Amino acid sequence: MVGDGTDPPPELGEEEAGDQPAGSEASTPESDEFTDRDYIRSTTREYKGLAEAVARAGEEDVEQSAVAESIPGVGTSVVGFEDVTGVEEEDPEQIEQIDRARRSELALRIATGLAAVAVFFGSLYAGPLWVTLFVVILILVAVAEFYQGVRQVGFTPLAFIGLPGAAAVMYVAWNSGPSAVGGVLAAVILASGLFSVVAGRNYPLANIGVTVLGVAWAPVLASFAVPIFRSPEAWGLTTGLVVLTALNDIAAFSYGRTLGKRRMAPTLSPNKTVEGFLGATVITVLAGVVIGRFGLLEPLTMQSATALAAAISVFGPIGDLAESAVKRSIGIKDMGSSLPGHGGVLDRLDSFVFAIPTAYLVYLWFGHL
Known part of the structure; x- marks a missing residue:
């Protein structure tokens, strides 16, 4: 069936070259319509390699940092060790004072x-x-x-x-x-x-x-x-x-x-x-x-x-x-x-x-x- 818009979508990640069936209205250069096929292809390209990036991030060592949070009665600030105790973790002189x-x-x-x-x-x-x-x-x-x-x-x-x-x-x-x-x-x-x-x-x-x-x-x-x-x-x-x-x-x-x-x-x-x-x-x-x-x-x-x-x-x-x-x-x-x-x-x-x-x-x- 040619030009009836019922062709099945291509597999995600398929190469662009040659993936449009001949005779499809969405594939003709004369058409400016944005079809389902174009949407799937564009989103696939956008998230290509996302899984690999997530996997790599999980293997990296990430240094824990303070959290910015809104505390009732205090306001938004950075909450870390020194903010809770009032001194830095390794400052014996200030602790002694x-x-x-x-x-x-x-x-x-x-x-x-x-x-x-x-x-x-x-x-x-x-x-x-x-x-x-x-x-x-x-x-x-x-x-x-x-x-x-x-x-x-x-x-x-x-x-x-x-x-x-x-x-x-x-x-x-x-x-x-x-x-x-x-x-x-x-x-x-x-x-x-x-x-x-x-x-x-x-x-x-x-x-x-x-x-x-x-x-x-x-x-x-x-x-x-x-x-x-x-x-x-x-x-x-x-x-x-x-x-x-x-x-x-x-x-x-x-x-x-x-x-x-x-x-x-x-x-x-x-x-x-x-x-x-x-x-x-x-x-x-x-x-x-x-x-x-x-x-x-x-x-x-x-x-x-x-x-x-x-x-x-x-x-x-x-x-x-x-x-x-x-x-x-x-x-x-x-x-x-x-x-x-x-x-x-x-x-x-x-x-x-x-x-x-x-x-x-x-x-x-x-x-x-």
Whole structure:
């Protein structure tokens, strides 16, 4: 059949010469049509030798290289050994510099922590007024750090109302007890609202909210420490609170770093793990049992010391998570830098702020206050 377009296609890879049957319309010089035959022939020529090239490539030694990838929150970059570790694979000098920097930072953290502990217990030994004044200073710094932190994301807290309000909370707690600080909190809300109306500030609801939160968070919760400081058994009660809270925090960090696998609150604090929480709880409760069993801190008994340890193991981490939620919402790592090597004051008081009212209630329950 000649010129009917039904001739079978040639085999792939066949030479061009003589592969067009005589009489085919597609093969005539006069025709400009691009037929199936032309398509097959052209694609065959294009990929001729592809299999051999692939085989040769598989036999060659290819040096592995870094991968360019888009990482959420980081951006597109080259990911290699030095990008992950921060140093080149064979740079012992730079590794040593990093180790020295870490040791220096650790020494600074220890020195700052020991200094703060020495000042605190020295003021506690001096008397309830002195330790209360020391805590007031810490609270005012913490509130100022919080206000500075929320300013970074566009809020405008009324610090000239919030800071005096925080001092007033501690003053009222000294004179009338923590149950009377509600009046101060109401006055802060009223003053913030009146100023926002008179001054015509933008976003009054948000700015009033962060102003009041600065007073209601650390100052109000820390005010429950005042009756503990003024107790005849202030030394034992305060030491028990501080030691168990600090021990719980340290144990959670240690167990979480060495054994932690399951994240406890991945959204709020990715570094906190279930294993760290459980290990810290066990260590803290055992410490409470030892304190009560051997009468190390009068007037704590076996029951009250164990109950205090268990309560701190629950509410201390909640205080840490609460601060983590605030910091994550405003996108900062530390609330401040007032304590060298530790960050801000509120970063170190987050667990204590929730542990203090918890200890106050435990002490009331067992008749220690």
